[in-house]
Amino acid sequence: MSYSALCSARDWFYVCRIDGELAVYPLAAFGVSKEHGYVIGLIANNHRELDFQPVPALLAVPAAPDGHYKHRSELTNVEINLAGIFR
Numbered sequence: 001m002s003y004s005a006l007c008s009a010r011d012w013f014y015v016c017r018i019d020g021e022l023a024v025y026p027l028a029a030f031g032v033s034k035e036h037g038y039v040i041g042l043i044a045n046n047h048r049e050l051d052f053q054p055v056p057a058l059l060a061v062p063a064a065p066d067g068h069y070k071h072r073s074e075l076t077n078v079e080i081n082l083a084g085i086f087r
Contacts, residue, residue, distance in 0.1 A: 001060065003031035006042075014041050015079055016067035024082040027069070028058055041069055 009027035016023055028044045042058040061067060075083065 001040075002034045003040075004034045004037075005032045006030070009041060011072040012041070013070050013072065013075060013079070013083055014043065014061040014067060015070050015075075016062065016064035018062060018064065022078065022082060023062075024075070024079045025061060026083060026085075027061075031058070 006029045009030050012027040012030075014025040014027060016025075025041075025043045027041045029042045031040050031042050032038070033040055041061045043061055045057045045059045070079070072085070075085075
């Protein structure tokens, strides 16, 4: 996917359930998709490999029917612990 614009997503998170388990992803950026014009949260993936070398990448958040974006100030204590951040 390609993006027409990117902006920082400091203090924003994507909260969803994956296989019934709560997951909290810190966002690296918001991107505007060139194809549809949708704003999409992007997460860092430092584990993807290309020719056996780690390649930093921004990936769209996982598709989840209950997924939503939350500002740091809106996170519950459980979500804060999962995200590994301090208030």
